[in-house]
Amino acid sequence: MRLHPFTALTAAACTAVATTAAASWPLSVAVVVATAVLAARARVAGRVLFAAAVTMAPLCLSLLVLHGLFFPEGRTVLAEWGPARVTAEGLEFALDLATRTSACVLVLLLFSFTVSVPDLVSALAARSVPPQFGFVLASTLTLVPAIAARLDRIRQAQEARGLLLRGGLLSRLGALRLQMVPLVLGLIDDAGIRAQALEARGFGAPGPHTIFRHVEDPPRQRIFRAVALVLAAMAVVLRLLASWPEVASP
Amino acid sequence: MSSSSLTLPEARKAASRNRRILEILGAAAIAGTYIFLVLTQPADIANGPASFSALVALGGFLLGAVLLIVAVLPVLPTSTLVLIPVALVLNVVLGQVMGSTGLPFYFDAIGTVLIAVLAGPAAGAATGALSSIVWSFFNPTVLPFAAGAALIGFLAGLAARSGLFRRFYLAPVAGFITGIVAGVVSAPIAAFVFGGTSGVGTGAIVSAFRAMGDTLLAAITKQALISDPMDKAIVFAIAAMLVYALPRRTTFQFPFVRRFRVLAGKAPAAPAS
Numbered sequence: 001m002r003l004h005p006f007t008a009l010t011a012a013a014c015t016a017v018a019t020t021a022a023a024s025w026p027l028s029v030a031v032v033v034a035t036a037v038l039a040a041r042a043r044v045a046g047r048v049l050f051a052a053a054v055t056m057a058p059l060c061l062s063l064l065v066l067h068g069l070f071f072p073e074g075r076t077v078l079a080e081w082g083p084a085r086v087t088a089e090g091l092e093f094a095l096d097l098a099t100r101t102s103a104c105v106l107v108l109l110l111f112s113f114t115v116s117v118p119d120l121v122s123a124l125a126a127r128s129v130p131p132q133f134g135f136v137l138a139s140t141l142t143l144v145p146a147i148a149a150r151l152d153r154i155r156q157a158q159e160a161r162g163l164l165l166r167g168g169l170l171s172r173l174g175a176l177r178l179q180m181v182p183l184v185l186g187l188i189d190d191a192g193i194r195a196q197a198l199e200a201r202g203f204g205a206p207g208p209h210t211i212f213r214h215v216e217d218p219p220r221q222r223i224f225r226a227v228a229l230v231l232a233a234m235a236v237v238l239r240l241l242a243s244w245p246e247v248a249s250p
Numbered sequence: 251m252s253s254s255s256l257t258l259p260e261a262r263k264a265a266s267r268n269r270r271i272l273e274i275l276g277a278a279a280i281a282g283t284y285i286f287l288v289l290t291q292p293a294d295i296a297n298g299p300a301s302f303s304a305l306v307a308l309g310g311f312l313l314g315a316v317l318l319i320v321a322v323l324p325v326l327p328t329s330t331l332v333l334i335p336v337a338l339v340l341n342v343v344l345g346q347v348m349g350s351t352g353l354p355f356y357f358d359a360i361g362t363v364l365i366a367v368l369a370g371p372a373a374g375a376a377t378g379a380l381s382s383i384v385w386s387f388f389n390p391t392v393l394p395f396a397a398g399a400a401l402i403g404f405l406a407g408l409a410a411r412s413g414l415f416r417r418f419y420l421a422p423v424a425g426f427i428t429g430i431v432a433g434v435v436s437a438p439i440a441a442f443v444f445g446g447t448s449g450v451g452t453g454a455i456v457s458a459f460r461a462m463g464d465t466l467l468a469a470i471t472k473q474a475l476i477s478d479p480m481d482k483a484i485v486f487a488i489a490a491m492l493v494y495a496l497p498r499r500t501t502f503q504f505p506f507v508r509r510f511r512v513l514a515g516k517a518p519a520a521p522a523s
Contacts, residue, residue, distance in 0.1 A: 017305075020301060020305060020308070021301060021305060022301075023301035051388060051389070054389075055391055059444060061453075062452075062453035063444075063445055063446045065453055065454075065457060066445075066446045066453050066460065067446070070457045070460035072461075072463045072464075093445065094445070097446075101391070101444055101445075105390045105391060108386065108390035108393075109390060112386075112387040112388070112390075130320070130323050132323045132324060132331055133319070133380075136334050136335055136338075136380050136384065137384055139332075139335040140334075140335040140338045140339060141384070141387065143335050143339045144339055144342070147339045147343055148343065177491070180492060181492065181495045181496070184340065184492050184495075185496055185497070187336045187339075187340070188333065188336065188500055191329075191336050192329065192332075194332045195328045195329040195331070195332045198328050203328055204331075236305055236309075239302060240302065240305065243301065243302040244302070
């Protein structure tokens with residue numbers, strides 16, 4: 001069965017919101033494991049886990065050092081060196097936040113690495129989202145690899161002309177300028193040409209635009225989306241009611 | 251040729267009024283969320299992760315960013331719109347090139363500032379917010395900072411409009427002030443959604459303030475006040491350098507640059523239009 005892009009998006013977003021609202025690390029760990037299993041079944045486990053590790057490793061390390069060593073609110077002191085105090089509360093706080101953020105990051109990455117961008121763009125256009133949004137999304141996702149290759153070519157060309165990527169700060173900045181100016185100039189020029197081509201095809205024209213690509217949206221998935229949204233909204237409302245900040249009592 | 255004569259002026263006026271209302275609502279959502287978070291910040295975060303504040307921060311800031319995008323995006327001319335993907339990729343690629351020089355800054359807004367200087371505050375704000383949304387396809391942790399990125403683009407555009415990019419030494423000053431505002435507004439996201447900052451250097455500064463007994467939000471706000479203004483001053487200087495390194499023919503093709511005399515020097519002789 002093929003998922004409609006909105007179904008996948010709703011499922012990912014609702015899971016992330018509900019995990020944030022629940023704020024319990026066993027649930028977050030369960031979400032992480034479930035996402036990893038789903039990613040493995042979709043054969044994107046390697047890419048999803050790599051992207052998540054690149055994002056999460058510095059954050060988790062920073063959280064561990066920050067809350068593990070310095071947590072003035074902590075009461076149960078486990079160890080103490082000078083100003084640094086390892087407290088049980090601090091470690092628990094770091095664990096809570098690290099697992100919660102990991103769960104949200106993994107779920108959203110699973111969505112973005114499995115969704116078909118053309119399907120997503122045509123689904124967005126069919127829901128009267130401004131076509132400009134779909135253009136920016138699709139254009140960026142296809143530009144990223146192209147620009148990396150282009151930067152590489154510029155560097156090779158400049159190196160052939162004697163550019164050295166070594167030396168002190170000033171010579172490095174000079175080298176940077178020699179690479180960045182051709183890149184930016186070329187990109188802005190290309191953008192001008194693309195704008196003319198888009199204008200000639202009536203991209204900026206007001207009124208309805210015809211969509212050639214149609215994405216199936218089975219009624220079952222619509223029901224699933226509605227249920228997921230209601231559940232996520234309930235989780236948020238419960239959390240807001242449970243911990244609404246009390247008015248400062250005299 | 252143009253379809254403007256077919257549109258009734260009243261309908262147009264109403265549409266532009268609606269857009270203005272959306273823009274104001276978006277800005278109000280961001281400002282209101284920030285004030286609410288600062289006033290109601292949990293006194294004792296040891297009672298568990300600040301789930302309530304995280305939900306409020308995510309909801310309010312994302313709502314504000316989406317309202318700004320909805321208000322600005324449909325009225326951008328196509329020539330500006332095609333620059334947004336370019337800016338977004340520049341944010342990422344130039345950030346990586348900068349990283350390869352071994353300098354201790356992150357520079358993730360160069361493209362946004364560049365577009366704001368060439369196309370104005372509205373385009374800058376839309377670029378910043380869209381940049382966060384699209385980049386979250388690879389790194390979801392940037393999504394909550396969409397409002398801060400929009401603010402950077404908007405302020406850069408305002409600085410360009412008031413002529414701060416006409417003198418090369420004024421651009422870093424504008425960047426410094428932008429960094430202060432953007433850093434303070436983004437601090438609740440770092441504090442309540444992520445519980446800290448990603449990175450060893452910034453983490454060490456936050457730890458130092460925490461060791462002095464500050465609350466998490468206060469510590470992260472002070473850290474942002476130390477690192478963000480410097481970072482944005484450099485980013486604005488780089489953007490100014492890039493804009494002046496581009497040929498006049500390219501920069502002066504943007505109506506915003508011509509109309510507000512954003513850059514020093516005279517416009518090149520206009521081609522017969």
